[in-house]
Amino acid sequence: SIPRPTVRRLSLYLREAESLLQAGHRTVSSSGLATSLAVTDAQVRRDLGHLGQKGRAGIGYRLAPLITRLRRALAVDRSRNVLIVGAGRIGRALMAYPRFDQRGFRIVAVVDADTSLVGRAIDGHVVQSVDQIETIVVDGDIEIGIVAVPEADARAVAQRLAACGISGLLNFAPCRLNVDVPVIDVDLSSSLEELAWAMAEPG
Amino acid sequence: SIPRPTVRRLSLYLREAESLLQAGHRTVSSSGLATSLAVTDAQVRRDLGHLGQKGRAGIGYRLAPLITRLRRALAVDRSRNVLIVGAGRIGRALMAYPRFDQRGFRIVAVVDADTSLVGRAIDGHVVQSVDQIETIVVDGDIEIGIVAVPEADARAVAQRLAACGISGLLNFAPCRLNVDVPVIDVDLSSSLEELAWAMAEPG
Ligand SMILES: NC(=O)c1ccc[n+]([C@@H]2O[C@H](COP(=O)([O-])OP(=O)(O)OC[C@H]3O[C@@H](n4cnc5c(N)ncnc54)[C@H](O)[C@@H]3O)[C@@H](O)[C@H]2O)c1
Numbered sequence: 387s388i389p390r391p392t393v394r395r396l397s398l399y400l401r402e403a404e405s406l407l408q409a410g411h412r413t414v415s416s417s418g419l420a421t422s423l424a425v426t427d428a429q430v431r432r433d434l435g436h437l438g439q440k441g442r443a444g445i446g447y448r449l450a451p452l453i454t455r456l457r458r459a460l461a462v463d464r465s466r467n468v469l470i471v472g473a474g475r476i477g478r479a480l481m482a483y484p485r486f487d488q489r490g491f492r493i494v495a496v497v498d499a500d501t502s503l504v505g506r507a508i509d510g511h512v513v514q515s516v517d518q519i520e521t522i523v524v525d526g527d528i529e530i531g532i533v534a535v536p537e538a539d540a541r542a543v544a545q546r547l548a549a550c551g552i553s554g555l556l557n558f559a560p561c562r563l564n565v566d567v568p569v570i571d572v573d574l575s576s577s578l579e580e581l582a583w584a585m586a587e588p589g
Numbered sequence: 590s591i592p593r594p595t596v597r598r599l600s601l602y603l604r605e606a607e608s609l610l611q612a613g614h615r616t617v618s619s620s621g622l623a624t625s626l627a628v629t630d631a632q633v634r635r636d637l638g639h640l641g642q643k644g645r646a647g648i649g650y651r652l653a654p655l656i657t658r659l660r661r662a663l664a665v666d667r668s669r670n671v672l673i674v675g676a677g678r679i680g681r682a683l684m685a686y687p688r689f690d691q692r693g694f695r696i697v698a699v700v701d702a703d704t705s706l707v708g709r710a711i712d713g714h715v716v717q718s719v720d721q722i723e724t725i726v727v728d729g730d731i732e733i734g735i736v737a738v739p740e741a742d743a744r745a746v747a748q749r750l751a752a753c754g755i756s757g758l759l760n761f762a763p764c765r766l767n768v769d770v771p772v773i774d775v776d777l778s779s780s781l782e783e784l785a786w787a788m789a790e791p792g
């Protein structure tokens with residue numbers, strides 16, 4: 387099993403490899419990956435070595451097979467259906483972002499408890515009622531739920547999603563969801579803290 | 590200098606310690622911190638040992654001094670002024686979030702290039718013109734800029750912010766900003782990738 391910090395690096399290598407391929411490159415060196423991602427050359431070689439990828443001297447790694455291998459390691463080599471719960475500010479910022487689809491996370495439904503939002507089309511998605519969660523998750527073959535509701539409602543929403551068989555949750559609410567499925571908490575103030583620390587670092 | 594994965598853990602310990610203190614606790618054990626954050630007990634003791642914090646057998650760590658020490662290590666022991674560039678979907682989700690202020694990141698100004706937004710009050714912030722960036726950063730003693738504009742505009746915005754002395758950038762646009770100040774890139778699709786990997790893990 388891959389440790390979490392390694393997963394973060396693999397995700398960065400994948401993004402970089404995909405943008406190089408899109409720009410017309412066919413290979414990349416470990417030092418090329420290292421400099422653009424602020425990791426050491428040796429770290430890149432160790433991470434990719436674990437995946438059975440060996441760079442060839444003078445040529446580096448061929449991008450197309452590297453991308454395929456990274457997508458498999460990160461378990462994103464197939465698309466997954468996603469439901470957003472909460473069509474508020476965060477929900478709308480996510481609904482409008484085309485890159486999720488490109489990376490294999492297809493937003494297929496959006497629900498809200500506010501009846502005045504239900505039935506409205508926002509950025510190409512028609513908001514449905516939160517009462518339909520069970521039917522939507524099962525009929526829509528939805529694997530991931532995004533919790534974008536106020537803190538007071540988040541646990542109840544999460545428990546409902548877990549109860550109808552969702553496989554994982556991305557949580558924006560600033561509280562722990564206490565459910566049996568994997569949860570990734572998004573906390574943008576941690577990103578600001580990481581920035582404050584980077585600003586305080588010498589050099 | 591603290592390695593970046595350690596910074597992420599320290600930020601989690603700080604959040605946990607603060608919510609325990611708010612709930613009326615006065616101490617926490619290393620295993621208490623470890624279980625709620627999915628790290629090992631030994632990792633907690635090593636991390637906090639680096640900061641000179643020693644838990645006392647049977648009692649653990651006293652929360653108040655632990656919080657003070659963590660805030661100092663993360664360089665968040667004082668408040669910083671923040672400017673949001675882009676009052677669109679992402680910008681509005683950030684403007685409305687009260688926790689940034691609680692964690693020492695005060696959103697003091699919001700600017701946009703869209704003249705129909707300039708002068709409008711949104712969630713307690715009056716949107717100003719992007720033409721005023723230089724004056725706002727200098728007069729407002731702003732240290733951090735949040736880049737919440739479309740990808741095509743992001744680099745120019747970042748260069749302008751760096752040129753007028755901003756100390757760090759939080760970037761939402763899906764591109765590298767290439768500026769001389771520290772940048773943290775927020776990429777929510779990486780969080781989804783981390784979730785997909787956690788869903789694929791056994792156990
Ligand atoms: N982690 C971060 O850095 C960060 C940043 C901003 C906001 N947030 C959090 O994200 C969450 C969403 O924030 P927002 O600004 O989008 O809030 P918002 O108020 O703009 O939107 C919330 C939406 O959820 C809907 N809702 C409420 N209860 C519901 C329920 N039981 N089922 C379905 N829908 C329900 C509301 O009708 C509303 O449309 C909040 O918990 C907020 O604290 C986190």
Ligand SMILES: NC(=O)c1ccc[n+]([C@@H]2O[C@H](COP(=O)([O-])OP(=O)(O)OC[C@H]3O[C@@H](n4cnc5c(N)ncnc54)[C@H](O)[C@@H]3O)[C@@H](O)[C@H]2O)c1
Pocket residue numbers: 479480482483674675676677678679680700701702703706719736737738739740742743746761762763775776777778
């Ligand atoms: N990283 C992620 O996971 C993620 C998720 C969603 C969106 N995004 C990105 O975040 C950014 C913002 O997205 P959004 O949905 O809020 O976009 P949006 O279109 O809703 O808002 C963008 C705002 O920026 C303003 N703007 C444009 N050029 C400007 C300039 N030069 N100076 C000042 N303001 C300017 C626009 O007038 C608009 O109000 C985009 O780059 C988007 O790709 C990232």
